[in-house]
Amino acid sequence: MEVIGIAAVTANGYIARHKNERISWSRDLPLFQKQTGNYPVIMGSTTYKTIPNGLSGRQMIVVKRSDSPEMILRKIKHNRCFVIGGGKTFSKFAPHLTHLYLTMHPIIFKSGIRVFSEIRDDIFLSFIQMIPVIEAEGIFQFQYELIKSKDNRVEPNKTTH
Numbered sequence: 001m002e003v004i005g006i007a008a009v010t011a012n013g014y015i016a017r018h019k020n021e022r023i024s025w026s027r028d029l030p031l032f033q034k035q036t037g038n039y040p041v042i043m044g045s046t047t048y049k050t051i052p053n054g055l056s057g058r059q060m061i062v063v064k065r066s067d068s069p070e071m072i073l074r075k076i077k078h079n080r081c082f083v084i085g086g087g088k089t090f091s092k093f094a095p096h097l098t099h100l101y102l103t104m105h106p107i108i109f110k111s112g113i114r115v116f117s118e119i120r121d122d123i124f125l126s127f128i129q130m131i132p133v134i135e136a137e138g139i140f141q142f143q144y145e146l147i148k149s150k151d152n153r154v155e156p157n158k159t160t161h
């Protein structure tokens with residue numbers, strides 16, 4: 001199963017100014033809706049509180065600190081699911097992510113929540129492709145395959161989505 005992390009990020013690597021921020025600055029919602037489609041979306045309880053109206057058409061799986069990523073992923077019957085944040089949840093699922101879709105926004109926050117709340121040093125990104133979101137404003141989505149250092153794979157699978 002593909003486990004795709006997807007996020008809107010600032011030029012200096014933040015996904016929010018603070019944990020209660022409802023994201024209104026991102027410009028990639030139509031692409032997010034299209035890509036996550038009818039697939040299950042996994043999110044942390046804090047992010048869930050920032051989306052009061054939910055995400056229509058998708059199974060929303062809300063993660064608490066006591067939840068095991070392995071158990072959650074094992075129950076999913078689709079061939080693809082999306083981890084949609086926030087930073088604590090990206091870190092929690094990092095060992096299981098197969099792909100990362102990051103939409104870079106040309107803004108800078110002084111402080112905030114990083115894509116991964118805890119940085120791991122055993123994960124490497126292999127570039128797949130770049131999708132224009134709002135080209136005139138310099139907003140592009142960068143798609144990567146995640147390579148864990150323990151993997152034996154030499155050549156990443158260059159599938160596109």
Ligand SMILES: NC(=O)c1ccc[n+]([C@@H]2O[C@H](COP(=O)([O-])OP(=O)(O)OC[C@H]3O[C@@H](n4cnc5c(N)ncnc54)[C@H](OP(=O)(O)O)[C@@H]3O)[C@@H](O)[C@H]2O)c1
Nearest residue numbers: 007008016019021044045046047063065085086087088089
């Ligand atoms: N730009 C983007 O694309 C994007 C995407 C998603 C989210 N966001 C933003 O990210 C922010 C939320 O990110 P976040 O990292 O704070 O939260 P989060 O990952 O959404 O949720 C927090 C998770 O961590 C757990 N947790 C909380 N305190 C913990 C602790 N001390 N030890 C272990 N686990 C703990 C929570 O479980 P419990 O329920 O048990 O506390 C929950 O599973 C929001 O502002 C949201 O808008 C941005």
